[in-house]
Amino acid sequence: MRISVSCSRAAKKSVLRGATSSQKRHIMGFVRNALGLDPPPSPDDPTPENRFHPWDQSPSPDLRERAATIRTMAKCPVTGKEINYTCPKSGIPTHHSREAWEKDLDYQNSQRPGILRKVNIYEHDLRSGRAFPEFDFPAEQDFDRMVNLTNWDLYFYTRGFYSMDTEFQLAAVTKMLSYPLTIGSVLHQFSPYSLNPKGPVTLEGLKSLAALRYTLYPEQNRKVATAARNSPLRVFILGARAEAQLPGHVWKQLQYLYPETAIELHFVGPECYFDRTKREYVTSSTPIVQRIDESLSLVYHTDYFHVFHEAQDFFPYDPYNDVFFTFHPGFAAPESRKQWMDKTMAALLETKCAIFTTGFNENDLRSDVEAVQSAFGKEVDLLMDPVKNVFNSTKWELNDTNPQEVYQFNMYIAGFRGKRYHAIEV
Incomplete structure (x- = not known):
């Protein structure tokens, strides 16, 4: 009996100590919140010190x-x-x-x-195995909230993303979202890129973007039903590799910017479809379609663009419904220039649709644009002067064959298209 009483008293003291400790933590938490102080860091939080290893x-x-x-x-x-x-x-x-x-x-x-x-x-x-709460992306935007595309911080804040306060969180998320947000920021009606001379967009670029925005915002621009109203926006991504492997929920962040419009993403190239079970790139004689939901589809075409263009698989092209993107294409690179500048670029310019391209740095992008202009001369309209991409990846990458060379994905962006001639009365 004495033993049980002793145990009971010990348990009671333990509970009281636990209650006191809990009260102290609660009070300290209240004080920290009241003073606007951050909670104490967790030993699992990434820091430059605990993430550094040769x-x-x-x-x-x-x-x-x-x-x-x-x-x-x-x-x-x-x-x-x-x-x-x-x-x-x-x-x-x-x-x-x-x-x-x-x-x-x-x-x-x-x-x-x-x-x-x-x-x-x-x-x-x-590779640390830590939890990545920043990968819990938000769903559709409330209609009473406006998305701000001025920079990464304002985009994350107005879209309701997890609060990313460290460079580690930004690096992980911006590398994935750089692709859909680069596309979205160019096409959006509140794009951070303005018209010349204050911005990089040329007059011809404004014409192309106005046509695409006519499709992206149907309720604002069309009060009567038309056949084009029900057509999805087709975004062609040529030479697709890493961007084609992004999960559907990442690309869905692009469609959330245009809730009234259905989007089809067409990935084109011999390495656009990676079979994770076989762990290799595969080819298919027919398009591989992955339907995310009723407003977003991912379509993979495992050959070069000019092959489909010559077969008229993508016809007809429509500057109101079609836009092209090439991410780090290497138009001017010795190892890929002939591949791009032969049949593929000629076919691409024949579409007369807007084409936007990115580069690892300014010199890389300018070389690509100059390669197109020198090869096709006056048959090219410049839509967007080379400029720093607002939504480039903040994660630094390394060239393993030259460790002195570092870069970020989609650091610069520019735009062009095949020249469209005005009708002349005769």
């Missing part, structure tokens, strides 16, 4: 494999020899030896070590 000693096998790939394929910028030394600032193999690393004053005095360090910690964060 790649050749990484806890992630695939990052150790990437380090080995760099050592095999890349060359030291100082000696021209193989890379055997890992930069202690970035944790990524960059030079042949410590002596070469120390002699490379251009590297030491630049921002590259800091950017490479970001590459390192972003890649480790994605």
Whole structure:
């Protein structure tokens, strides 16, 4: 009996201590909220310190494999020899030896070590196994709330996304959403890109965008029923690879910007469809259709655009209903220029529809635009001057064959189309 009383008293004291502790936590939480203080950080929260590991000693096998790939394929910028030394600032193999690393004053005095360090910690964060609440995307927009496309922060806020307060969260989410938001920000009636001379959009560009917006906002622009009213907007993405592998709910964020319009996304290219069960790119003689819902469909065409154009599979083209995007196409790159500038670009310009293209940096994009203009001359109308993309990915990427080269997806954007001639009275 004495033992049971003793246990009862101990349990009571434990409950009282727990209650007191709970009250203290509640009071401290109330004080923090009242003073606007942030809650104490969790040890699982990503920081530059707990996400930094040298790649050749990484806890992630695939990052150790990437380090080995760099050592095999890349060359030291100082000696021209193989890379055997890992930069202690970035944790990524960059030079042949410590002596070469120390002699490379251009590297030491630049921002590259800091950017490479970001590459390192972003890649480790994605493989950390932490919870990613930022991937819980919002559904349709309330009709009494307006989406703001001025920048990433205002877009996330007005769309009701999870509050992304760290660079890690932004890097993870903007890499995925850069593709649908790049498209959406160009076509939207409240686009952040304005008309020349204050903005990059040319007069011909405004004409093309006005036609597309006529379709995207039917309730504002058409009071009577027409055949075109029920036609979906066709967005063609040529040379599709990584963007074609994005899940449907990511692309749905594009359609949420235009709740009154059905959208068909047509991914075109030999590597546009990746079979996850076979773990390889597959081809199909017929389009592969993935219907997300009644207002969004993903369609995969596993060949080059000019093949379908010559077969008239996409005919008729309509500047009110069709628009083309190419993400990092490499029009001017030696390894892909002939592939683009032969039949594909000629077919693309024949559509007379708007074409928008992105690049990893300004020089990359300008080279692509100049390649098109030099090859087709006066047959090209410039719709949008090369400009920094408001919705570029904030995640830094690394070229494994040249670890000195870093980039961000969709950093710059421009637009053009095949020239449309005005009717002349005779």
